[in-house]
Amino acid sequence: MERVTAITTAVRAPLSPGRRYAAAITFIALGLVDIMLLGFFSHRGDAIFALSLPGAGTQLPSLHAPAALTCYVAGGISIALGLLRAFVEVSRRTKRLTIAIVLLCFLIAVLCWSGSATTTPLNVVSLLQGSIEASIPLILGALSGLLCERSGVINIAIEGQFLAGAFASAIVASAFGGLWLGLVAGSLAGGFIGLLLAVFAITFLVDQIILGVVLDVLALGLTNYLFDRLMAQNPNYNTGISFSSIKIPVLGDIPIIGPVFFNGPIFLYITYGMIIVIQVALFHSRWGLRVRAVGEHPAAADTVGIKVLWIRYRNVLLGGLVAGIGGAYLTIGSVGSFNPDISSGLGFIALAAMIFGRWTPMGSVAAALLFGFSEQLAYVMSTLNVPLPPTILNMAPYVATIIAVAGLVGKVRAPAADGKPYVKA
C-alpha cells in the first residue's frame, strides 16, 4: 500500500492543479471550436480527400467525409478527453497521447471545414510531401544548432550558414556543372561561417549571441554583394540546376507513404542519415558523452582530461558543415537558383525548432516537421478558397507553434554551459 501511495505521489508530484485544469480547459475549448465554429459553418456536403498524386502509378480512391458530422465527432472526442483529464489522473504517456489525439481531431475538423468549401479535393499526399520538403532545411539547421549548443556554443549564425551554403552550392554547381561538387561547396561554405563562429566564440570569447547576429549580417551582405557582382552579371553562374528526385524502388510505390517518405531529392536521404547518426552518436557513443559533458560542465570535463576547447571547435565546425548542407538544399536541392536573402529567416525557425525540441535530435525533428506541416497546411488551405483572410492563414504556423509548445513541451532546459565561454582557471 505504501508503495502504491509512493508511486502515485511520484506521478502526481510534478503536476499542479492549475496545469491539470489548463489542459482540460484547452481540450474542451478546442472541442467546442470543432463543433461550433468548424462544424456549424461547414458547407453541407462532403469534404473530399485525395489520397494519391495525380499521375501516380497506383491510384487510391478518394476519401469522402461528411464535413459537418466529422467536425461534430472530432469535437465530441476532444470534449470527452478534456473531461477525462479534468477528473482522472492519467500517466505521462497517456497525457501525451490525449494531447496528440485532440490536436489531430482539431486538424481533421479544420481540414473538413476547409475541404467542404470547394469541389477541389484536398490532396493529402501533396500536403504531406510538401511538409517534408519544407522541413528538410529546418531539420538540418536544427541539427546544426544542436551540435554546437550541446557542446556549449550558441549558434545564432544558422541563417548565415544557410545563406553561405545556398550561394556557394548554386555558384559552384552552375559554374562547374557538378551538383555533388556544389553540395560539397555549400557544406564547406557553411563550415567556414562555423569556423568564424568558433574562432571568435571559443578563442576570443566574444559574446555568442551578438557574434551570431554579426555573422548573419556578414553572410547576407557578402552573398548580396557577390550575387550582384557575379550572378546578376552572368546568368551562367546561376543556371538553376538542381538534384532531381530519387525514388526508392518498392518502398516508393507504397500508396501515401511512398511518395511522402521515399521519393525526394538526395537531401531527404541525407537528412534521414544525419538524424540517425547524430541521435546515436550523441547518446550512445564516447564522443557524445564527451560533447554533453563539455556542454554541461566544462570544468569537470577538463579535470578528467577531455579537451574542452578542441571538442567545441570540432562541434561548431561540424554544425557549420551540416547547416551548409541545409543551405545547399535551398538552392541545388529544390529551386535551383540563388536569390538574395533566399533563406528568408528559415535559420531562425530552425533555431526555434531546436529549442522546442529540447536540444534533442528527435525533438528537433518533430518540431521541424510541425513547422513544415503548418506552413504547408496554410498554403493548401489558401488554394482551396477557404473563407479566411490570407494574413490569418499565414499566421497558422505560429499559432500551431504556440499551442504545441504550451501543450507538449513545457519547460525546456538548455545545456548548463550553453553560451558560456570556457576559460581555464
Add this chain to the structure above:
Amino acid sequence: MRATTLKAVAALGALAMLTAACSSNPSGGSSSGGSSTSASAASFKACMVTDTGGINDKSFNAASWAGMQAAKAADPGKIKAVTYLPSTTSADYAQNISTFLSQGCGIIVTVGFLMADATEQAAKAHPNQKFAIVDCSYSSGCLKGPHLKNIDQLVFNTAQDGFLGGYLAAGMSKTKKVATYGGLPIGTVTIYMDGFWDGVQYYNKQHHAGVQVLGWNEKTQKGTFANSFTNLAAGQQIANTFINEGADIIFPVAGGVGLGTAKAVQNADSSGKKVYMEWVDTDGCISAAQYCKYFITSVTKGIAAAVSASVLSAANGSFAGGVYIGTLKNRGVMLAPAHHFASRIPTSLLAELNKITQQIESGKIVPATKSPV
C-alpha cells in the same frame, strides 16, 4: 585577453560593415563610370533607392533601374549620372533617402509600395527635392498625406493586362484549372490577381466554360500568398500544391519567388505533366530566360518607360508632380510577346484577345479590381 577580444570584435564588426558597404556600393561603376568626364554643363544627378528585392530582382527594381539608365542614355547632355542605393532591410529606406538628400540629387526615385512612408516624410521635410515613387499613389491609399507637389506617382493599372493574362490562361488550360498567388497581400500585387481572376470569369462567360481559378477570388479577396518576395522555396511549394490540385497554368505575382514556381513547372514538365506559367512585371523570356519555354506570356508593366519619363521631366524642368497611370491604351501595361508559344496560341484566341484589348481601351470592359491604382 580583454584587449584581444575587443580587437577581435572590432575586426569582425568592421568586416561585416565592409561587406554591407560593398553591397551598398552604388552601381555607379558600370553605369556612371565614364560619366565623370562628360560635359561640365551636365549637372543633373538622378538617384534611386531599391527595396529589399535588390537591383537584380528581375522585376520592378531591375525595371526601375533600367528606366534610370534609359533616361541617361536619352539625354546624356543634361543627366550627368544615375546612381542607386540598395536596401537590405526596410530599416534602410529612410536612411538611403537621407543619404541621397545630402548628395544633391535632381530627383530621388523610390521603388515600391513599401517605401511610401519614408518617401512621404522626406518629401514633406524637403519640399524642393523632387521625388518619384514607383507603384504607389495617393488614390490607392499607399501615400496618405496631404498631397505633396514634389512627388511623381508612377502607377499601373495591371488589372487590365492581368485580365488579358487570365483570359489567355483560361483559353490555354487543358485541365480547366488555372492558378495564381501573390507575394504579399498588398494592392500592387492583388490588382494583378484581380485582373487575372476576372479575365478567367469573362472567358467562362464568353465560352460557357467552367475554368476554375485556384489561389485567388476577386469577390472575397482571399487566396494564397508566399508571404515573401525572397523565399523561392515557398514559390515552389505553392506551385506543387496547385499542380497536385490539377492546375496547369500558374501565374505567380511575387517577383523573384516566381523562380521557385518555374522550377516546380520544370520538374512537372520533366515528369511528363503539361504545366505552364505566366511571368509577371517584366518579360520573363528576358529576365528569367532559362525558363522561357514554360512561359505562355508575361503580364508586364512599363516601369522603365515611366521612370525614364519622370527622370527626364525633372532634368528638363518640366517636372510637375502628379499621377502617371500606365494602361493598355498608353502602352504602360501590356502582355509581353508569347516567344515559344507564339505558334501554339490558337489564332481565334489571339483575335479574341485583340478584341478585348480594344474593348478595355475604349472602356467597354472594365476589369474588376478592389485595388485601385
